[in-house]
Amino acid sequence: MKPLIIGDVAIDGNLILAPMAGVTDLPFRLLCKEQGADLIYTEMVSAKGILYNNKNTEELLRVEESERPVALQLFGSDPDIVSEMAKRIEDRNFDILDLNMGCPVPKVVNNGEGSALMKNIPLAARIIEKTVKAIHKPVTVKFRRGFHKGENQAVKLARAAEAAGAAAVAVHGRTREDYYSGRADWEVIAAVKEAVSIPVIGNGDIVSPETAEAMMEETGCDGLMIARGARGNPWIFHQIKTYFETGKKEERPPFSQVAETILRHARMEADWKGEKRGIREMRAHVAWYTAGYPHSSELRRRMNRVETYEELEALLQNYVQFIKI
Numbered sequence: 001m002k003p004l005i006i007g008d009v010a011i012d013g014n015l016i017l018a019p020m021a022g023v024t025d026l027p028f029r030l031l032c033k034e035q036g037a038d039l040i041y042t043e044m045v046s047a048k049g050i051l052y053n054n055k056n057t058e059e060l061l062r063v064e065e066s067e068r069p070v071a072l073q074l075f076g077s078d079p080d081i082v083s084e085m086a087k088r089i090e091d092r093n094f095d096i097l098d099l100n101m102g103c104p105v106p107k108v109v110n111n112g113e114g115s116a117l118m119k120n121i122p123l124a125a126r127i128i129e130k131t132v133k134a135i136h137k138p139v140t141v142k143f144r145r146g147f148h149k150g151e152n153q154a155v156k157l158a159r160a161a162e163a164a165g166a167a168a169v170a171v172h173g174r175t176r177e178d179y180y181s182g183r184a185d186w187e188v189i190a191a192v193k194e195a196v197s198i199p200v201i202g203n204g205d206i207v208s209p210e211t212a213e214a215m216m217e218e219t220g221c222d223g224l225m226i227a228r229g230a231r232g233n234p235w236i237f238h239q240i241k242t243y244f245e246t247g248k249k250e251e252r253p254p255f256s257q258v259a260e261t262i263l264r265h266a267r268m269e270a271d272w273k274g275e276k277r278g279i280r281e282m283r284a285h286v287a288w289y290t291a292g293y294p295h296s297s298e299l300r301r302r303m304n305r306v307e308t309y310e311e312l313e314a315l316l317q318n319y320v321q322f323i324k325i
Contacts, residue, residue: 001244004039004223006199007138007167009095011069013038015212015237016170018203018227019073019100019142022284026062027268031261032230033067036237039223040070044100047076047085059273063093071140075100077112079126083134090135096167097135099128101143101157104176115176118147118157125160132165142170142203145188149177158192158200170201170225180228189219201225208236209243232288234261255293259316262289266312279307286312295319 001013017024017032019041024032029040042060049057063070072094076082086097101124103114110116117124124141132139141161146153158169171192173184184204193200202221206212207229215224230236239250252258265285269278286303290296299319306312 001038001241002222004199006096006140009069009138011039013241014223015039015240016201016223016225017041017230017237018170018225019044019071019098020227020231021103021105022281023231025269025272026064026067027265027272028234028285029067029070030064030268031234031265032237035234036241037226038069039096040067041098041225042070042072042094044073044075044103047074047078047082050085050088051081061089061092065093068093069095071096071098073098073100073142075103075108075113077117077123077127079123079130082127083130086131086139087134090137094137096138096140097131098140098142098170099131101141102172102176104144104179109176115144115147118143118153118176121153121157121160124157125164128161128166129164138167139165140168140170141166142172142201144172144175145178145185146175147177149175151175152188152191154188155191155195158196162196162198166198168199168201168222169196170203170223173202173204186215186218189215189221193220193222199223203227205229209240209249212240213243232285232291256320258289259320262286262316263309263313266309270309275309276307279309279312282312 004011004014015037016039017037021043024043033040045060074097100114101117108114128141143157154171161169171189173186173188189202199222201223202215202219203225206215206224206226212224226236242248242250266282269282283303287300290299302315306315
């Protein structure tokens with residue numbers, strides 16, 4: 001895997017864990033780091049949440065030394081607030097500040113934030129420029145193909161971001177109206193790569209070593225950002241690296257190893273957030289970890305009643321014995 005340089009941050013490789021709200025918390029990031037993720041993104045953090053000392057924001061800002069290099073992702077629509085909050089948190093334990101201009105969630109978009117900024121590129125550029133001037137750490141921007149279905153604003157925003165001082169851009173090949181449906185448009189990533197001289201990170205539909213290879217070949221992108229392909233599958237980073245280095249495709253681990261990882265993940269969540277909340281939040285992760293296995297729908301149904309680590313451990317032990325894989 002080729003190294004990636006973003007501003008003054010040198011990264012050993014170019015496999016990147018995408019920011020995913022409710023997914024890329026500290027425990028999951030650490031699991032992905034162990035499997036070879038070269039750059040880790042946090043869940044997105046509200047600039048206004050920092051400004052008003054929101055009680056949930058502090059947890060989102062925590063970064064462990066062992067997971068670095070880390071990009072902390074900030075979102076907002078007010079250039080003054082975003083830049084001032086970036087300056088307020090700059091001394092924290094992260095390496096790159098990323099500005100989210102691609103989130104499609106209605107409550108974010110309706111505030112003029114996330115992908116709504118693709119409809120107002122002059123405002124997006126002011127946010128980027130003011131933030132770049134406010135801090136010393138490199139500033140990057142993540143955005144989509146456009147806002148409306150069929151629209152292509154990515155090249156225009158990428159050029160504006162570069163002119164405003166962004167050190168790199170990440171491009172998701174879908175519009176806001178696409179959400180996550182349909183096939184990601186990789187041609188727009190290739191067009192952005194042609195249009196700017198800063199590093200371009202490709203995002204969308206990287207779910208295997210083969211799709212990672214295809215993304216690199218078809219777009220010429222500098223980095224590969226993996227999102228949904230990593231849910232329930234932190235091994236994807238190791239699989240891609242092995243494939244690129246040796247040409248060999250590694251199979252998914254046996255379910256006994258998957259179960260061990262689920263339990264380790266659950267213990268980390270419980271230690272980090274408290275058992276009640278941590279185990280409940282594992283319900284979604286368990287669904288992703290077990291997708292495709294025999295009778296996994298029944299396992300997921302039972303998981304929705306699990307409240308403690310011990311109950312999860314017993315459920316998985318019974319399931320491993322039942323399916324014998």
